[in-house]
Structure formats: structure tokens, C-alpha cells
Amino acid sequence: MDYIKAFITGGVICIIGQILIDKTNLTPARILVCFVTAGAILTALGIYDPIVEFGGAGATVPLPGFGYALAKGAIKGVKELGVLGAFTGGVTATAGGITAAIVFGYLAAVLFDPKEKS
Amino acid sequence: MDSLDVKQKKINKEYQDYANSLSPKSKVFKNCMMAFIVGGLICTIGQLINNLAKIYYGMNKEEASTITSITLIFIAALLTGLGLYEKIGKRAGAGSIVPITGFSNSIVAPAMEHKREGYVLGVGAKLFSIAGPVLVYGISTSVIVGLINYFFVK
Numbered sequence: 557m558d559y560i561k562a563f564i565t566g567g568v569i570c571i572i573g574q575i576l577i578d579k580t581n582l583t584p585a586r587i588l589v590c591f592v593t594a595g596a597i598l599t600a601l602g603i604y605d606p607i608v609e610f611g612g613a614g615a616t617v618p619l620p621g622f623g624y625a626l627a628k629g630a631i632k633g634v635k636e637l638g639v640l641g642a643f644t645g646g647v648t649a650t651a652g653g654i655t656a657a658i659v660f661g662y663l664a665a666v667l668f669d670p671k672e673k674s
Numbered sequence: 675m676d677s678l679d680v681k682q683k684k685i686n687k688e689y690q691d692y693a694n695s696l697s698p699k700s701k702v703f704k705n706c707m708m709a710f711i712v713g714g715l716i717c718t719i720g721q722l723i724n725n726l727a728k729i730y731y732g733m734n735k736e737e738a739s740t741i742t743s744i745t746l747i748f749i750a751a752l753l754t755g756l757g758l759y760e761k762i763g764k765r766a767g768a769g770s771i772v773p774i775t776g777f778s779n780s781i782v783a784p785a786m787e788h789k790r791e792g793y794v795l796g797v798g799a800k801l802f803s804i805a806g807p808v809l810v811y812g813i814s815t816s817v818i819v820g821l822i823n824y825f826f827v828k
Contacts, residue, residue, distance in 0.1 A: 558725070559718050566717025566773065567710035573768030574709035578702045584771045585804045588780065589811045591772060596815040600822065613720035616739050617746065618713065618772045619808075625739070626812050630820030642820025646813055649736070653743040653774070657781055657805065660751040665785035665797050668755030 558612050565611025569618040588619055595623025600631075625650050705767050712762065712769030720746055720773075743774050750775035754782040780804035 573591065576582050582590070598604040604624045608615040615621055626646040633645020647654070720742050727738040753759040759779050763770040770776055784800040791800075802809075 559721050562717045562721035563714035566720075567714030567769075570709040570713025570769045570772045571706045573713075573772040574706045575702070577768055577771075578705055584776075585780070585807060587768070587771065588777065588804060588808050592808050592812040593815050596812060596819055600819040611717075613724045613739075613742060614714070614717040616724075617717045617720035617742065617774055619774065619777060621739075622743075622774065622777070622808075623812055623815065626816035627819045630816040631823050634820045634824045639821070639824050642817050642824055645820055646816030652740040653747065654809070656744040656747045657751075657778055658801065660748045661778060661781035661785060661801050661805075662797065664751040664755035664782045665789065665801065666793070668757075668786060669789070670786050671757035671760075 561610060562612050562614035562617075565607065565614030566618055567614075569615070569620060591619040592623040592626070595620025596627040597623075599624045599627035622650065622653065625653070708765055709767050709769035709772075712766035713773055714769075716746070716769070716773040716775055746773070746775050747778040750778035751782050754779045755786065759783075777805065777808065780808075 569591075573587055576587055576590075577584070595604060598607075598620065604615070604620065604627075608621070608624060616624065626649065629647070629649025630642055630645040633641025633643075633648065635641070637644065723742045723745050724738045727733045727741045728735075731741075733741065750759060753762075759770065759775075760783075763776075763779070770779070781801050781804070784803045785797045788796040788800040790796060
């Protein structure tokens with residue numbers, strides 16, 4: 557059941573992205589930025605938590621989920637460390653993903669060459 | 675004469691609206707279906723990794739979510755290197771951009787493309803051509819959220 561919920565939740569978030577691409581002049585880069593920021597803001601407002609509760613990976617795998625993890629981390633950091641946590645919490649919570657993206661991204665870019673455009 | 679012009683323009687516009695209402699809508703619908711299916715599938719794979727991490731490695735929610743991101747980022751980086759992610763992206767649109775795999779793709783693709791410019795200003799810098807802005811706005815927002823929580827939510 558949680559697979560179906562993940563499929564639907566993730567799919568709907570991607571539809572929102574597709575509509576933004578087709579109906580506005582937003583480039584993919586801007587959409588990525590908007591989605592991460594929106595995810596963080598929605599988390600702060602308490603709106604994204606129920607979506608994660610329902611959709612599981614369907615809500616955490618799309619980019620608003622990255623914003624969710626950042627904001628969640630910052631809130632948790634503030635609870636544990638006070639004002640310092642606002643600065644350390646977000647990146648602490650997402651350190652695994654950010655590091656993986658840098659390391660695997662670097663390795664892939666070095667090891668592979670761009671394919672000829674056909 | 676003037677009224678005829680206006681009338682003609684009105685007809686033109688009506689036709690334009692009519693034509694617009696037919697063609698792009700079905701294209702947008704088709705794009706949305708593709709985005710839904712591909713995005714949904716990527717998230718389902720994420721859910722699978724998530725469940726495996728919880729069941730077999732006894733990870734908690736946050737750890738499972740992190741390992742899911744790391745695994746998907748690895749797969750997407752590899753597929754981008756092999757030139758396969760672009761092929762998926764051509765059909766899937768937002769379905770391949772919005773999930774974390776799209777973030778990984780946005781890191782590898784420009785870095786690979788600019789390798790000729792060297793390993794520091796080519797690969798090293800271009801890794802962040804899209805990821806940079808995402809991190810800038812994402813992390814800044816998280817700090818603001820944290821500060822608001824510190825000062826106003828007790």
C-alpha cells in the first residue's frame with residue numbers, strides 16, 4: 557500500500573512541476589530552486605509533514621522533500637542547540653545527500669565523457 | 675473599414691484561441707501523464723529502498739530517508755554518465771527533473787560537458803551550476819526557518 561501512496565504522491569508533485577514548465581517560462585533550474593524553497597516553507601508552516609506521513613518516499617524523494625529535510629533539521633537543531641542549531645541543523649540533516657551528490661557527481665563527471673548528440 | 679478590421683481581428687483571435695485550446699492542451703496532458711508515471715516510479719523505487727533499509731538494517735526514519743537519497747543520487751549519476759538519464763528525461767519532463775535523481779543529473783551533466791575547461795574551473799565549478807542555487811536558497815531558507823522558530827515559537 558505504501559508503494560501506491562508513494563507513486564501517487566510523487567507523481568502528483570511531478571505533475572505540478574510539469575505544469576509549471578509548460579505554462580510558465582520557468583527553466584528547470586528555477587523550478588528546482590522553487591521546489592526546494594517551497595518544501596522548506598511548507599514544512600515550517602506544518603503543511604508538508606502530513607504529506608510525508610501519507611506519501612512516504614513519494615514526498616521525500618522529490619525536491620520539496622530536500623527542503624523538508626533542511627527545514628526539519630533546522631527546527632530540530634534549534635530545539636537542541638538554540639540559535640546555533642538554526643545554522644547547523646539544516647545541513648546536518650542533509651549532509652548525506654549533499655555529500656553523495658558532490659562525490660558521486662564528481663566521479664561520474666570525471667569517469668564518463670558526454671555522449672555525441674544524435 | 676475600421677469595424678471590418680476589428681471584426682477580422684476578433685475572428686482571428688477567436689480562431690487562435692480555438693486552435694490553442696485544442697493542440698497544446700492535449701500535449702500538456704500527455705506531458706503531465708508522463709511526468710506522473712516516471713516521477714511516481716522513481717518515488718516507488720525510493721520507497722522500496724526505504725523499506726529495505728528499515729527492515730533489513732533496522733534504520734530509523736531519518737537514516738532510511740538519507741540512505742534512499744544517497745542510493746538514488748548514485749544511480750542517477752551513473753545513468754547520467756552513461757547518457758541514459760537524458761533519454762529518460764526527453765520523454766519524462768518534470769518526472770525526471772523534480773525527484774532527487776534530477777538534482778543528481780543537474781550536477782553531473784554540466785560538469786561532464788565542461789570537462790575540457792579543466793578539473794577546477796570546468797568540473798569542479800560546473801558541478802554547482804544548478805546545485806549551487808538550489809543549495810543557496812534551500813540552506814538560507816532553512817536558516818530563516820530555524821531563526822523564526824528560535825525567536826517566535828517556544
